[in-house]
Amino acid sequence: MSSTAPTILIVDDEIQNRKLLEALLRPEGYFTRCASSGEEALASIAEHAPDLILLDIMMPGMDGFEVAVILKANPATSNIPIIMVTALDDRSARLAGLNAGAEEFLTKPVDRAELWLRVRNLLRLKAFGDFLQNHSVILEQEVQARTADLQRFRSAMDATADAIFLVSRNTMRFVEINATACSMLGYTRQELFDSSPAEIGEVSLEALENSYDNIIAGQKIDVLVDTTIRRKDGTYLQVEVHQQAQKSGNDWIIVGVARDLTERKESAQRLHQLAHYDVLTGLPNRTLFYEALKNALIQATDSDWLLAVLFVDLDHFKNINDTLGHAIGDELLNQFGNRLVQCVRPRDTVGRLGGDEFALILLMHDESSYPTLVANKIREVLREPFEIQDQEVTISASMGITIYPDDATAHETLIKYADTAMYRAKQAGRDTYRFFTAQMNAEVLARHDLEVALHKAVENKEFVLHYQPKVLLKSGRIIGLEALLRWQRPGYGLISPHLFIPILEETGLIVRVGSWAITTACQQIGQWLHGAIGPMQISVNVAGRQFIEGDLEGDVLKALLDHDIPADLLELELTEGSLMVNTERTITILKNLKTRGVQISIDDFGTGYSSLAYLRRFPIDKLKIDIAFIREVTTNPDDAAIALAIIRMAHSLKLEVIAEGVETEAQLAFLLRYHCDQIQGYYFSPPLPLLELEQILLSETLDLVGMADSNTERQDELPITFKSAPQ
């Protein structure tokens, strides 16, 4: 009921009646409004609805019945109670009034007490009715809102990629299921409602009830389980289910959210496969092989067994790739892996460590001859050519073997030692095997120390150049110098080049050191050129790797420019082998440098390819006869013949020729006789440190003058005397 006083509309055509009724009602605290006709009453009600109407029946124009009918027909006014006030006291009028919708009757003259009673009761009834109506509207709104919520919730549930199941603990049946659950399991929603969680799950009803009770008891708040659910087609699905319990009246609802694990498990398996197996051969990869070795070592230790690690590396596999292509190389690796597996027992392990490197783990009771047996078997199976893409491919392998516990006990050391032994097998000519020995280890450690020291040497600039003069036989004068790399290792003195240059080459450090040598030689040429000594050509040795790595051409051009020297004062000495590395690139670089005027000479000529074809392809100025032929040129007719052939061939190709390693007068006489252009060797001078060399250059103390006039055909008449070479 409203807190303000109720408003009562009095409708009567008689003013006296209206006034009377007002006078009776106002003292009771009611507001009153009056209308003198039916029309006026309807207009007033439309403007502001009263809480009750006192309606006269007999009025001119629209009578009370009509007004009542109109008001009751309108939902906005139908709940306003009407008391018909009439002088008529007959039953038919009252009946007509009730039919028209009036709630009560009062007979004129109105009795005060009766008026008050009827008015109060009807107002109370109206207030109650209003309350009920408002309440039902609110209820209806709430229901609508809840229905919308529910629909949103259902849509959200259906849209998730996870299956959602709501299960009643009392009935142990589904009370709600989302669309994903249906599609995941292949059931319709109704089929699932007709089924039960125990039926589609893997567990018994009792176990399921127990697990739900545990969740409800709060022992587990958000429970995650990996389980399987049976699909409608009878197959099983791996799922991960989150479960929670929610109170619902006197029941508990278990909310289960299930995620399909099939894909995750498959991708985990794929990842595991990729991480542990080599894609090409399907063999265990390095990671898995190391794991397997660790486990095998535990087994060998526990059982007091022996274990061998066999490291296998294919010989010159690069040639297969280079000549037949990578695809054939890949297939060869694959087939080789298969053959390796055939060489061992099932309990042994075969893995691919990478590239053309494979390794085997052999477990042995006490058959210490087993590794040799396997190594020989591998050599044997490789005698049979591989059939790849209609081609027959043959290859051999080198192997190294270490034995646990004799050589080492740690898995990494065993593999490392086996690798060392394999390297020895390569050095021994390949296609063989070697057992690891302690001596090998000492050498490996020494080599490692040397590598570390060489890296430091590069950083600390511990290298110097010594220079060995080259003499022009025609004039007897020093015509140039060969720059030779020396390492002043702190605490060790001058290290012999043959001890460190191969390591510089293998490690690639030669690229940086070689570049330094070119720069230093050019700097020296520049200093002499602008000083007392004058123009002096220096040759610098260049390794094959310098053509592939680094920027040889750029280094040379920059050094020439920086020190402002004519390009022909720099000569690059290359071995035949280095020319054969990446030949196209090498030719381009050499041609570019040659165009600038840089001189190119071939070192150690006669020991390598010595092919006329490449002499034509490369822009060469000079050949250096290898020391091996000069050493016995006067005693070994074959060497003499080769030296002579090289001189003649060089001259016919308009190339200069120089002999290195000249140590005796007889060698010199031979070279003079056969018109070798230049000579270099201890007979005149060993390689010298800069200061000593400069003294010689300044004083020309190598007394060679006179050679130009010599009768080179007559060795016994050589007029030249040489000062002994400085030591």
Ligand SMILES: Nc1nc2c(ncn2[C@@H]2O[C@H](COP(=O)(O)OP(=O)(O)OP(=O)(O)O)[C@@H](O)[C@H]2O)c(=O)[nH]1
């Ligand atoms: N086809 C193919 N070649 C590979 C693969 N992995 C590495 N290689 C090549 O295998 C070669 C391995 O060469 P090395 O073992 O260094 O040398 P090698 O030619 O076998 O000579 P030695 O070992 O000294 O006898 C390199 O040329 C690599 O490019 C691969 O998966 N497929």
